[in-house]
Amino acid sequence: MxxxxxxxxxxxxxxxxxxxxxxxxxxxxxxxxxxxxxxxxxxxxxxxxxxxxxxxxxxxxxxxxxxxxxxxxxxxxxxxxxxxxxxxxxxxxxxxxxxxxxxxxxxxxxxxxxxxxxxxxxxxxxxxxxxxxxxxxxxxxxxxxxxxxxxxxxxxxxxxxxxxxxxxxxxxxxxxxxxxxxxxxxxxxxxxxxCQPVEEALHQQIAHERLLNQVTTQIRQSLELPIIISNVVERVREFLQVDRLVVYQFEQQESAIGEQLPVIREQGIFNSEFRQPKAKRSVIPNSEFSTHGCVIYEARASASIDSVLNYREENCFIPASGCWEKYRQGFTLAIADVDKAYVLSSCLLAFLQKIQVRAKLIAPIVFQQQLWGLLIAHQCYEPRSWQENEKNLLRRIAEQLAIAIYQEELMRSLKLEKQTLEQRVIERTQALHDALLAAQAASRAKSEFLATMSHELRTPLTSVIGMSSTLLRWPSGEMSQRQRQFLQTIHDSGEHLLALINDILELTQFESGKAVLNLSEFALAQLAEASLRSLSDRATRQAVNIMLDLKISPDYRLFADPQRVSQILWNLLSNAIKFTPEGGEAILRIWSENDFAVIQVEDTGIGIAEEHLPLIFEKFQQLDSPYQRHYDGTGLGLALTKQLVELHQGRIEVESTLGKGSIFTVWLPNNREQ
Known part of the structure; x- marks a missing residue:
């Protein structure tokens, strides 16, 4: 009825x-x-x-x-x-x-x-x-x-x-x-x-601030995110006197800086008993945010309360982007009784009843303006009316956890950047090392080739020089003047070619590290005079006046390799004569400076342009164009001279003015300990 x-x-x-x-x-x-x-x-x-x-x-x-x-x-x-x-x-x-x-x-x-x-x-x-x-x-x-x-x-x-x-x-x-x-x-x-209500409210506020201060202090003092979250979850659960407090993290997603948000589920903290296979990701329409995730931390009031560690819910969440957007903006959800709140969502209600949830309080954890996860308080056996101060506390704790996550992300980014830079340095160093080895191998191959070819050339060249020298000693009546001139040209060209080959052989010895010094004491003045005498004929033919300016006593003795020093003098003087025009002069000066013997060759020749100065000690360098060359030579003389000076642990310098001449100065240590 x-x-x-x-x-x-x-x-x-x-x-x-x-x-x-x-x-x-x-x-x-x-x-x-x-x-x-x-x-x-x-x-x-x-x-x-x-x-x-x-x-x-x-x-x-x-x-x-x-x-x-x-x-x-x-x-x-x-x-x-x-x-x-x-x-x-x-x-x-x-x-x-x-x-x-x-x-x-x-x-x-x-x-x-x-x-x-x-x-x-x-x-x-x-x-x-x-x-x-x-x-x-x-x-x-x-x-x-x-x-x-x-x-x-x-x-x-x-x-x-x-x-x-x-x-x-x-x-x-x-x-x-x-x-x-x-x-x-x-x-x-x-x-x-x-006064009782006022006192209780005041005591609660003081306790809230004390708890927040402890959480903030721990975040500042520790960089281990798993330890921070574990301690915070346990403290907050005890303070709110809830049956269970959990941290729910959503699946990985792109952060605002284009990198994946930090994930701490890889720390080995999951309960393998509840591990479930990863389901197909469901993405909200018009959004790149995934609603799937799982519980990564929990604190329970007693062992009788079921564990939800690593629990995931994959079928009951409503894929409504507005809900997650509201969480992202800081929305705090308080459910006093899930039986009433989810009466229209039977699937979600059944899931909450399965894990013993009667009331819940949810605060979002927002990292770099993206929803990283949720901080959730569970009351398992009876409804609970959540107070405003409890909502505010959970929200502020979630904000502190977001700071800890940001701190962890900074450290992770720094470590990743450090590892990337270290890897780049290793790769670059390896590339340079490989290039150096390749260059050294090529240089050794070139030196070996030059040495082999030079040895092969010296044998027939020595025969040419020897036979032409023998013919030149024959009586003049047995050959015409023209024939004698031809023989002289053959002999001189052979001598010149032999000198070049000897320079190449000696340079290859330096590059291979096989060059050695035969050190002994000798009179430097006598060696200088002998060098001038050996080049006097060439200077006369080119109308170049060569002079010796000795500022050391005749008894001054130098501890070095006399043959190598003679070669240094010969190379510098022959260069000065070669590049000095007729009527010019070349001066050899020698003096002592502290524990060094100083050798200087100055000429009034053609000089060297300033932009060419860094090249003059390089191998096979000729400063004039090969199509307009007025001076013969391979460009090894000064390179070999520099090697000889450095073999004595000395140094060589050059000063030059184009059109006026050049000054080469050599410092050789005069020390038996060198």
């Missing part, structure tokens, strides 16, 4: 009365069993598109009994709440100075419980169906919930008279309470300390 009696009403009621009415409707739904659907405003807490209205409601839908209880906060309530909160904060502060002000804070808390709401209770099927349609619009991203609401909207009909009468009696007991309840409440008040 259906009831036609309309018991709907719309009036101002205190918040406590509204809560009692909601409890009555929940009792009716429990008596109806599984056929009844009960939905409260908590079902919309996790919906990102939920309107910003402050409506509270309880909805019961079944074939036999349906009811809708809705409450609107009065317009002035917002300002009043802000004023009350401000009064409470001021009272807490002033209470530390004057405890008498604690009375005001207590009165403020009492006023909150007596807040008046615009309450409407209706049993009209049309009004209930219209409200279901409104909920359907709020849940446009949840196809499963919308299907559930659509199914129940088909069963709405006038209430059963028996059930309606039973609820009416229960309703009267709430709206017309006995007078002794008020007397009991009034008798309690004088015996309650007026």
């Amino acid at each position: 259906s009831s036609s009696q309309d018991l709907s009403f719309h009036q101002l009621l205190p918040l406590t009365i509204f809560q009692q009415l909601g409890q009555l409707l929940q009792q009716m739904a429990q008596e109806l069993g599984n056929e009844a659907l009960i939905v409260t405003e908590e079902a919309l807490v996790s919906i990102p598109t939920r309107p910003e209205a402050t409506d509270l409601f309880t909805l019961v839908v079944s074939q036999q009994f349906s009811a809708l209880l809705v409450a609107e906060r009065r317009q002035e309530t917002g300002d009043r709440r802000q004023q009350e909160e401000l009064t409470l904060k001021e009272s807490i502060i002033l209470n530390s100075v004057n405890s008498e002000l604690g009375t005001e804070a207590y009165v403020t808390l009492q006023e909150r419980n007596s807040e008046l709401l615009n309450v409407k209770l209706t049993f009209e099927p049309a009004a209930i169906a219209q409200f279901l349609q409104h909920l359907n619009g709020c849940l446009e991203d949840n196809s499963l919930a919308r299907a559930t609401l659509a199914r129940y909207s088909q069963v709405i009909q006038p209430n059963n008279a028996t059930l309606q009468g039973k609820f009416t009696l229960m309703l009267l007991s709430v709206l017309a309470p006995s007078s002794h309840q008020n007397d009991a409440q009034e008798s309690i008040y004088p015996f309650v300390s007026v």
